[in-house]
Amino acid sequence: MKEILKKYKFLVVVLILVVLVAIRFLLTDRFKQGAEKNAIPAFTHSNVMQSSNPKFMAATSLIVYIDSPKQRFSAHSNILAINSSDILTKSTLQAIKKSERAILVSDDPSLSARCWMLMAQKGVTNHFAYFTGDEEDFKYQFQPDTNSYH
Amino acid sequence: MNARQKISIILVATSLMLLFLPGIGEYSFQEKPGKMVQWINDDDSFVTVDEVAVLLNKDEPVFQLIDLRSEEAFKLFNIPGSINIPFQQFFEKQPETWLYNHEIQYIFYGNGDVNSNYALVLARGLGYENCFVMKGGLNEWFNTVMNSKFSGERITPRENALFENRLKARQYFTAINSLPDSLKIKFAESKRQAARSLDGGCN
Incomplete structure (x- = not known):
């Protein structure tokens, strides 16, 4: 064993580094790097969707109600109702990633803005x-x- | 294993590490997602316009207002003592250079609630926990403070205090934003001196 370790010590070091990097990469409880890049749609306002936009009511869109908003789009078939505390749960993120686009709807613009930025x-x-x-x-x-x- | 192989292995390992490490000079969130979600619906991250009016009237160096509107809008008028960081330039202006003081409260405001809350999430995510939002932005400031009127026959002491607070803040806002730029600093300084002498301090 000692002989092997001595002979391949560089390989062992590399293996440890790879494992550490892989663990860091696979950790889900963290934000994506590059906060500035992630926030660009908010700076350019390209993250805003109005109900007049045809994409809004498209069947491929997922409407995400946050904290039971008063304004409802009952004609829409694809709806997910969540609490604001659940916006980053695995199930919410998976549902959003599965859809073509997700539109966050809440009564409070502050809450919509905060949720959008956290998800981004x-x-x-x-x-x-x-x-x-x-x-x-x-x-x-x-x-x-x-x-x-x- | 010869030297060439050893160097190759080291280079590959270093490249792998660099691939996943944050970019140099790139901002990334420091806080954990779980912690950020906890305050997302928290009213404590908001400051009301009346609370800002109190801070403004007291004029104590315990807070810094940050106006997130454009440079042009800021030049037309702003809440006295504000600094201008247009929201689009949040990172360009290097947050560490204007959010450096951990002893004071930083209060963001825009015209409404959207940009200020984006900025709040960014600031708190980067680790600046002493940041807050003026709820309702300048629209609420004008609605509540600038356009405040009392109509009625009797006024309670509480209502009177609230009205006085708004009136003082409104007068200060109007006076300083009506001055040419060259006189604004002198005006603010003379206001501070007057307040000090009223408190029994030296001129």
Whole structure:
């Protein structure tokens, strides 16, 4: 045994390294590397899906209701209802990966945004967030007081 | 095993390691998914506009507001004391250079709730736990603070305190955003000096 170890010690070291790397690679309880790259659809808004989009109601889309939203798309045949605490469970991720695209629907834009980003960082790439599209529009007008510095 | 074989094996092993290690200079989430999911629906990660108004009126260095809107929108008006990190430039601006102080609260805001919550997940995932979101963004700030009105005959002490807080924050917001850029810093400094002298400090 000693003789073998001495003769192939480099091979043993390589084997250990490979095993360590494989363990790290196969660990599921971690986020995907490259947070910036994972977040690109949020920066470009290409992760937003509106109900007027034909892809939204397509049979290949999976509608994911998060925390029982009021707005329902009952005409859709492919629906998954989950709690926000279950967004990263194995079954949820598997269901999303199986579908062509998944659309996250919730009543709270904050929750949809958080869920979308967490899934993106977990390595999901075929998911969208259902927004009306005007969430980040400024809805008021600021009137400066031009007398304040005279 | 000859030297050439040994070197080859070392090179192959190193390549394998590099293949799976995070890229140099690449940001990656530090937190575990389980921990991140725990606070996803947690109200403690939100700060209300009234709480921001209190912080603004007190003007103590315990918080930093981060405006995630575009540079142009920021120049038109912003909540006094904010710094501008356009959401699209979150990583370009290197989070470690503007989220470096672990002693204070960083409060993100945009016009609504979407970009600020994306940014919050990114910041917390990178390990900056002292980050929060101003719930409702600037739309809620205008709705609650800038457009606050009291209509009624009687006012309770609690309502009065709330109204006073909003009024002070509104006056400060309007005054500083009505000034030319060259006078904004002087105005903020004079406000601090006035507050110090009211507290019995030195000018």
